[in-house]
Amino acid sequence: QKEVEQDPGPLSVPEGAIVSLNCTYSNSAFQYFMWYRQYSRKGPELLMYTYSSGNKEDGRFTAQVDKSSKYISLFIRDSQPSDSATYLCAMSARSSGNTGKLIFGQGTTLQVKP
Amino acid sequence: DSGVTQTPKHLITATGQRVTLRCSPRSGDLSVYWYQQSLDQGLQFLIQYYNGEERAKGNILERFSAQQFPDLHSELNLSSLELGDSALYFCASTEGRESPLHFGNGTRLTVT
Numbered sequence: 001q002k003e004v005e006q007d008p009g010p011l012s013v014p015e016g017a018i019v020s021l022n023c024t025y026s027n028s029a030f031q032y033f034m035w036y037r038q039y040s041r042k043g044p045e046l047l048m049y050t051y052s053s054g055n056k057e058d059g060r061f062t063a064q065v066d067k068s069s070k071y072i073s074l075f076i077r078d079s080q081p082s083d084s085a086t087y088l089c090a091m092s093a094r095s096s097g098n099t100g101k102l103i104f105g106q107g108t109t110l111q112v113k114p
Numbered sequence: 115d116s117g118v119t120q121t122p123k124h125l126i127t128a129t130g131q132r133v134t135l136r137c138s139p140r141s142g143d144l145s146v147y148w149y150q151q152s153l154d155q156g157l158q159f160l161i162q163y164y165n166g167e168e169r170a171k172g173n174i175l176e177r178f179s180a181q182q183f184p185d186l187h188s189e190l191n192l193s194s195l196e197l198g199d200s201a202l203y204f205c206a207s208t209e210g211r212e213s214p215l216h217f218g219n220g221t222r223l224t225v226t
Contacts, residue, residue: 043217101170104157
C-alpha cells in the first residue's frame with residue numbers, strides 16, 4: 001500500500017463547477033501538507049501549504065486537512081479552463097528533520113471544459 | 115517562474131552513457147532536492163543537499179550521484195544509463211525547514 005493515495009482521474013468538469021480533489025494517507029507522522037499544480041511539460045507549482053489540521057483559503061482555492069481521518073482535500077471554486085492541469089498532493093513528516101522530503105500522490109488530471 | 119533553473123531541458127542519450135543535469139536554486143535557498151518523475155512511479159525523492167552537504171537520501175540508485183557546489187548550484191550525475199532511467203528529473207529548493215519546496219521545470223531524459 002502506498003503512503004499517499006490519490007485518484008488519478010481523469011476528472012472532467014464544465015467551466016464554473018466546484019472541483020474537489022482528495023488524498024488519503026497512512027503515515028500519522030505527516031504534519032505538512034501541500035497541493036501542487038503541474039501543467040504539461042512544466043514543474044510542479046505550489047498552490048497551497050498547510051501545517052497540521054484545518055482549512056486554508058486563497059482566492060478560489062481552499063485546502064482542508066483532517067488528520068483524524070488522514071484525509072486532505074483541495075476545492076476549486078468557479079473552475080476555469082486554465083485550471084486544467086495535474087494536481088498533486090504532497091506531505092511530509094516533521095520527524096524527517098526537514099519538510100523537503102515530500103511524499104507525493106500520483107496526481108489527479110483535471111480538465112475544465114469551456 | 116519559481117526561480118529554480120534547470121539545464122538542459124531535454125537530453126537524449128544511449129544506454130550505457132553518462133549525463134549531468136544542472137540546477138541553480140532560488141536566490142538565497144541553501145537546500146536543493148532532486149526528484150524523479152516517471153509515469154508508473156510518480157514523483158520520487160532522490161537526494162537532498164544543504165549548503166554543500168548531503169542531508170537525506172531517498173531511492174537513489176548507486177549509478178546516480180549528486181553534489182552541491184560552493185555557489186549552491188547542484189549537479190545530478192547519472193551513469194551506465196538504462197532504458198528505465200528515462201524520466202523527468204526535477205530540482206527543487208527551499209529557504210528552510212518550515213518552508214515549502216519550489217520546483218524547476220525539469221530535465222526530460224530519454225535513453226535510447
